[in-house]
Amino acid sequence: METFEPWSPARAEQIIAPHLSREGALLPILSALQETFGCVPREAVALVAHALNVSRAEVHGVVTFYHDFREAPHGRRVVKLCRAESCQAMGAETAARFLLAALGLPTDAPWGGTTPDGAVTVEAVYCLGLCAVSPAALVDGEPLGRLDGMALAEAVGA
């Protein structure tokens, strides 16, 4: 389980500074901010744009292009569940439905999300490279393979 620091411009500048000399620093900076704060809050966009001497629109464009960057932190537990072909072939959808139903999250679009109490976030991912042990997921960053709905629910205490 990850814990994140509350947003602080001073702390953000500390995080940004060592990256400024790198070639193509924007993605590493955004990833580092998200690692610390659990998200890339709106306030960060202007700060990063200023530090790199690029427009806010450019930074906003990058933040919104990539699936990983989020505006608000995810739940205390995070399940990244693979929905790609290899896992489909081994019943990932059945496992997903079981977990989502157990957590009271939507199984139709928008699929997944965070439980109202902020306990668990379920996200779709498309391939974790664990296709030889499908169906697979990352639970708080730890790989889990040959899983079913029960194993998933157990892993997050649902």
Added chain:
Amino acid sequence: MIRLFVPGDSAAVAVGADKVARALAGEAARRGLPAEIVRTGSRGLAWLEPLVEVETPGGRIAYGPVAPGDVAALFDADLARGGAHALRIGPPEAHPWLAAQTRITFARCGVVDPASLSDYRAHGGFEGLARARGLGPAKTIEAVTASGLRGRGGAGFPAGVKWKTVADAPGDSKYIVCNADEGDSGTFADRMILEGDPFVLIEGMAIAGLAVGARKGFVYSRSEYPHANRAFQRALDLVHADGELGAFDIELRVGAGAYVCGEETSLLESLEGKRGQVRAKPPLPAHRGLFGRPTVVNNVLTLATAPWILTHGGEAYAALGTGRSRGTQPIQLAGNVKHPGLYEAPFGLTLGRIVMAIGGGTASGRPVRAVQCGGPLGAYFPVALFDTVYDYEAFAARDGLIGHGGVVVFDDTVDMAVQARFAFEFCALESCGKCTPCRIGSVRGVETIQKVIDGVDVTANLELVEDLCHTLKFGSLCALGGFTPYPVMSAITHFPEDFRAPDTRLGDIRPPQGGEQGLE
């Protein structure tokens, strides 16, 4: 001292390898046996993971799949001497699945300690780089050209030609970019190298750098690979501290969840800190790539094969394979297959042999119905095409691709209309938005296939899908839009019975499991 080997590969960890390693350490301590546990990569026999090996005077002996609860019984059965037990496999190299392979790119994976440079050197590490230093740039490129090695990311472009282009291109600085953004479902070979033999990739990049005159290399990996990224960074730190690479520097960069960044120009944009939108070619990255400089962009497997080629000579590699597909391909077997894992073999096997003889058919025990080769942009092959020879040209001749070497098996509960719809859904989700046919055509594709599934004007809508696929194929800059027609059209062509009106669709008279495959 008992020496045990337990994979630290994330697929093995996903099925309990860490717990097994802890149980082994605990049990050895309880019995007062001094033990060393080496965390290796995976041998690639995924159905036997966690696969535990023990060092004996007669070589290693393997046991698997081992659960933490088996550990005490294994010690009781004299594990230290490779004693008999129900889980005993014997010498891993003698296992038929491994013995029949030709391990070149994956020669060390699962064998060596990926965190030990001395182990890497003891297994022939850095011999290729030393040979390249002796040969000089021109002869190094000649060796790679003579090997016939083609880009293992999927495009199959001759690596030697690419290196020569970059070497000849004028530029004050040049780059080696390793594409480790392995986003294709059913593929995991890059991840296995990053985790199981990271030094071979580092050595391959150094050889490429020497060949083209680049001093800086980037490895662009994925955020979905946290374990691989940690393992590779650890290896990079060891190599940098060791000084083997001299002035050549390598940096690991991690993407942020965009499939399209596996496309080389999109990857370069991302490395530059921009949205991962594809670039029009020309200019080729070999002429104007990263930061506008001449750049080699090669897949992990391409670069990881270069050290072997330099050590053993280009001709030795070219002696393997068939037609214009020379050398070996690390085939990745996944999906509903009895024996999933990594199988490296010279090009030239038939698809049927790969799926039935090597893969052992389905895991569910039901008949195989479809096999998707080459990731989410690859075609679905029916059993009727199992005589297709596994090489670039033979697959292309049957409107398919081998791509990055993924082979995903589906049993007879699959609904191919749902799979065709998923191909469009995935394209819509991951489109970078640059080309209209891909950005909008994919969304229209989802809607139109849905109409077919719902039995609305089936014939007219299938014609519309075909027309749409034509537009995507010829109106997109990169393979995401350009190749999405492969899974869609192959599903329609080879499995027409799944695209009829609902009352006649086989999907509705087959057992209800069929419906569970879909993304409703």
